[in-house]
Amino acid sequence: MITIYEEQRKGAAADTTEYSHASFDKCMEVIRRMDGFTRSQVTIRHMENTIMIGGGSNEFIVTVETGTTIHNLLSTPEEDDEFIELTVGGQACEFPQKYVVSLELVETALLHLLADSSTELHWEMIEK
DSSP, rough: OOEEEEEEEEETTTEEEEEEEOHHHHHHHHHTTSSSSSOOEEEETTTTTTEEEEHHHHHHHEEOSSSSEEEEEOOOOOSSOOOEEEEETTTEEEEEEGGOOOOHHHHHHHHHHHOOOOOOEEEEEOOO
């Protein structure tokens, strides 16, 4: 089962809309609405995984939390000292460039996580 939590900021407060029994297509529809300002965070629960997507307007951060690890999707496996400012959950934050991915890479990662499609992705894994 897939459950989506879409956050929409209204100043300092946020409204969260829940979509139960969602599909992959619904996930992508909600993510495409992310503008990096009023809509800058989407959380997807699937099985025992929590998938958090931040940003918007074709610059995203994807983090997957399991029971034992945190996985950050990487745009490139190489180290990069540059930082990019993105708004996530209404907060402007600086992230290393290697964490900033395109909408296409978000879609590929979701297909891999939700539909078990095999694809080669680069992830940074952090043990809890």
